[in-house]
Amino acid sequence: MAKDNRDVDEKVDEALLASFPEGGEVCDAVPLGLSDWCDTTRYDVRLRDGSVQRFFEKRANGQPGYELAEAHWMSETSLYRFIPEFIPRPVAFGTYKSRPDKHFFLLEFVDMIDDDIPPAELYVAPIAALHLRSVGESPTGMFGFPVKTWFGDLPQSNDWEKSWEVWWTKHMSFVVDREERIRGTRSPDDTQLVHDFLTMVLPRCLRPLEAEGRSVQPTLCHADYWPGNIRYKEDNESIIMYDASAAWCHNEVEMAPLRNPRYPLGKPYIKEYWKHVPISEPEEDADSRIVQLASLYPNEEKLRDMLVNLVFKF
Known part of the structure; x- marks a missing residue:
């Protein structure tokens, strides 16, 4: 499990920490506000070798939130099976341990250009x-x-x-x-x-x-x-x-x-x-x-x- 040793009021939930690379340490969590229907956050995780890997989370509440996260997980993992070169790698789908009404879908973060x-x-x-x-x-x-x-x-x-x-x-x-x-x-x-x-x-x-x-x-x-x-x-x-x-x-x-x-x-x-x-x-x-x-x-x-x-x- 990864760790979150930051001096912040709100730590990363254990369910997410368990989804990050073993031995990693969260060094930043950045709210992105990229969706009208769910919350989005980028996580920067420092790995054991000193490199930093980024992850992208979508999360939503209640039964509709669970179904939304599940749909994203099923959709993206299905596509990734056939065209991994064109899809961000899906990482995890689950429920917060600290908030059983909050559900998430996690994938690798990909830097993109908002271009033509x-x-x-x-x-x-x-x-x-x-x-x-x-x-x-x-x-x-x-x-x-x-x-x-x-x-x-x-x-x-x-x-x-x-x-x-x-x-x-x-x-x-x-x-x-x-x-x-x-x-x-x-x-x-x-x-x-x-x-x-x-x-x-x-x-x-x-x-x-x-x-x-x-x-x-x-x-x-x-x-x-x-x-x-x-x-x-x-x-x-x-x-x-x-x-x-x-x-x-x-x-x-x-x-x-x-x-x-x-x-x-x-x-x-x-x-x-x-x-x-x-x-x-x-x-x-x-x-x-x-x-x-x-x-x-x-x-x-x-x-x-x-x-x-x-x-x-x-």
């Missing part, structure tokens, strides 16, 4: 590698994930399903129902749009993937791959990604933020991805599939217009 969005070839490299290495490796052979994951403070159900169409339709039904609970009753036009999207667009876009002898295999996806979750490392050359909300999905899920008009990515990034990962058949439906995958932001007219056009198309 990486060019297409660098941006898609982690997800292309993840998809190529993980395809067919789902522990159940189905779509889903062992635990529910979280987008911010919003839980995501990940029940296992054999069919991608079934899994994604359930997921989108959950998303639009939650959106209505948060924002209030929809207008008649939006009610019709949601109905047509779920009952017309999704079957038309997704069913051909699993028809006429075709099939799609579950692939491990980061599932929250927007520009805020990828950065240059300190060397300003290599890339690191983080904050996964992982699930075993059809790999095209990762294309949603690339196609979303709120991000300056678009077709050059999608084309770069297709250089590495084959397009699913039927290929002619690929763009429509990606449009329907893009999350519905009711206040964004461009995305809403894209979905309206998709409904009229089918």
